[in-house]
Amino acid sequence: MAEALNGMKRTHMCGVLRETNVGEKVTLMGWVQKRRNLGGLIFVDLRDREGIAQIVFDTTVSKESFEKASLIRGEFVIAISGVVKMRESINNNIPTGKIEVFANELKILSESEIPPIHINDEDEANERLRLKYRYLDLRKPKMQKRMRLRNQVSKITRDFLDVNGFLDIETPFLTKPTPEGARDYLVPSRVNKGKFYALPQSPQLFKQMLMVSGFDKYYQIVRCFRDEDLRADRQPEFTQIDMELSFVEENDVIEVNEKLLKRIFKEVLNKEIEIPFKRITYKEAMERYGSDKPDTRFGFELKLLNDELKSSEFKVFSSAIENGGSVRAININGQADTFSRKNISKLESFAKTYGAKGLAWMKITDEGITSPIAKFLSETEIKLILDKMEAKSGDLILLVADKNSVVFDSLGALRSEIAKKLNLLDKDEYDLLWVTEFPLYEYDEEENRFVAKHHPFTSPMDEDIELLESNPEKVRAKAYDIVLNGFEIGGGSIRIHNSDLQKKMFKALGFTDEEAYAKFGFLLDAFKYGTPPHGGLAFGLDRLVMLLTGSENIREVIAFPKTQNATSLLTDAPGPADKKQLDELGVKTIEESSDIDE
Template identity: 65%
Template sequence: DTKEVGDQIRLKYRYLDLRRPSMQKNLMLRHRVTQVARNYFDEHGFLEIETPMLTKSTPEGARDYLVPSRVHPGKFYALPQSPQQYKQLLMLSGMDRYIQITRCFRDEDLRADRQPEFTQIDLEMSFVEQDDVIAVNEGFLQRVFKEVLDVDIQLPLPRMTWQDAMDKYGSDKPDVRFGFEIKDISDIAKDCSFKVFKDTVANGGTVRLINVNGYADKFPRKEIDKLGEFVKTYRAKGLAWMKLAADGSMTSSFAKFLSEDEIAAIKERAGAKENDLLFVVADANWQTAAVALGALRCELAKRLGLAKKDDFKLLWVTEFPQFEYSEEENRLVAMHHPFTAPMDEDIPLLDTDPAKVRAKAYDIILNGCELGGGSIRIHDPELQTKMFEALGFTEEKAKEQFGHLITAFSYGAPPHGGLAYGLDRLCMLLAGLDSIRDVIAFPKVQNASDLMMNCPDTVDDKQLDDLSIAVTRVEETPEA
């Protein structure tokens, strides 16, 4: 366990890698988490029910993994991205409370906390509102932390609306282990002498800042310039700064353009004092400014060692937008999925201003990572039809993709809602690790291949013939 070996070698010889005490400890932790889940939800009246692995391909956000059918040539099953529709149908079936520790599949680009196949603790409840779902899940999280890590979690957990999370932390999964909260100074900047700030606000934009309290001496000018390049990767056009030295002197990239009163107003809004460092982003789009500063605050905390892995900070983020704009598709798409219920008071906005509709959606966040997400579902067929229309589905297309669900609703559906945890991610964070690979027995690598089994791989022609599939080899040309 003391010898460092590259990931490629570890995964090629995974059966040897799993002999290491650290890896066995990780898989034991994962086992304990799943046992706590089964025991806790059983005590609270949940039934563990399996749902199919071969299902229908429907638009749910990521690409589906497709499975060709031998007995239905030219037709395909899809592996489930989640059991979303099945668990709603179970509520319509009178099952009342469902849980499943289930495999899910999404054909998307990989990263440290994402795999093509992953595991969810998936649950659904009938006759509930948001508070009921949250209460049951807070009890589960409290039990997990106590039984697995012997850590006491105080309930109820704090809650924050999506808008507040974006405004204060520049993220819908805010890390609240450290400060550096975002402050809006647009009202100060709109009449200031600095043309960049003034013009940005005049054109409907925003000017925001973070205060790196007490760490100005840790960032020489060279590092500050590098941070300016860092925020550009988040679409910010640049990074203005103001450094207050311990001796009371000040250096800044923009202060010379401001009056003393304007500087004083900015320092007061930021709560600035000696040895503080202010970073400012001005942008035409408030989300661009917020996200750039949100990423910067996390990067600074990482460099300063402020984000301790054993400092567990849980919170709920609520009231997500119902829709988000997809530049790729040039239309509004569901931020969670098409079955999420809108806030009752926002339903009229579906016809007039859908971008302002808030959802009955909630995410549970741990240390800047989304542990799980859920929502109260639509149970009224008319509202579900209206939602499909708002998402650009024709009546014919909605019936083709979701006809089974629409028909089921017509037989009467209870109000219902649920949540799904990423089990791999939960175990990764509990174990203090940086990658979900280390809590999965046989994970895939970056390009979704399995180095140990050497897959995906070619198959023989007879197998393809049985499936009515032909593989065409395309010769590479300069144009290709």
């Protein structure tokens, strides 16, 4: 039954028609959202990406079109021509609600089976079904709006960076596996059997070489790949707004990106955001908020209680301090009555998922305190805690004692979880800040050595260079992250451009000269021929758009995302390769190898 267009040309999108179009002959094309047959009249809501227009089929206008219209159903693809008229019954819920189109020609371009999900914003299909039929899910107005906003952010970014002297330069997808980062996706080479390409986790090395090449300002909206455990704001393949600048210091990179974000917020959300953004150091972020990506829209700041409790006979506290850890607490001001013992028990279970062994608590009342740990503490210690926490009647104090990383992780996550439960997070508030002076290194307990906190090309603070070999844990980096409402949306650093300093960095990471050259020789060679001071930043485009659209999951703003198991329900990827392909690549699977062994 499907018909061809046969020269029929669309004149307007459905959602753009207004009263100014009354009297015009128009041709519209799209999907049937809804059909209502009232006997002598058939009404069809026709949908395209711009919205919905009501089409009227009337026997007095075209009997042939009316009879054909009685055959169409939801999600049929049709083309109509007709005249725009004012509606007698106005619908103020849609922009086209004052007009309708009386059709005198109809072509049914494609039929549709009954869709397995509803094509409307109220559809409650589960995510697995939505991802399996993503092409249908993407027809929903809210999904099309999100994709359009994503496109808008990309266009604004390109326009802004172009005006500011950046060049859009592509870098390779098939590159060399390198250490110091997430796990690579590997691609076996057919031509060079036994060797592998890696898909880039970022264009880091290439953009630095572009600075050596003299391009001065580079950018790219680029796909990146990381084989890591997934969560709501991560995908195995994702998109970065990537940039690098020569002859700059930290403030130069920060200033240009603040201006970019200011423009994005103004043009996308019509929100004025003040620049410069506030800045806090990594040390301050961890000590006050327990996170290097703090949400500062609310309080519940961490307070250190080591001085108050270091001599306590309650060994849970004093032992943690003796072993180099800490006791810290947050005050949930005025909310003691909100949290029953059962609710506090749930908070403790939540804290344990971040490594905490337990969660101590105190409720402050007019009569004193209620707490299961009160009997283990002296009156003096209780008073010191209350004074430090600025506690008053109605407050709930939550305490964790452990090594610092566990205390920060658990209390940092708790303050955000409680803020959600208390509905303290205003989705219309955008809290932007920079976190600076990250540690250059972090200790990897599995590998029993220091690894780069960001990557091995991040420059140390000038005053900390002398500590590289003697006290690497104290070295701060010229690194900076941009945080929005508790999410890191971008990060970057000033890079090392001095070959001798780069060698010291590799040495502190445990690389011999030979190992460093084997992995990064092409970059080290480039640095021999005149390297400008340079630095850059990369935004996570997906995560930024997720926050701008008010979505709670990064999959909502990616056209064809993967599940949390890194699979595609739409295409059934990843899938097996046939034996011929594997033989050409010189690759055997574990199953094949097992068969051979047997």
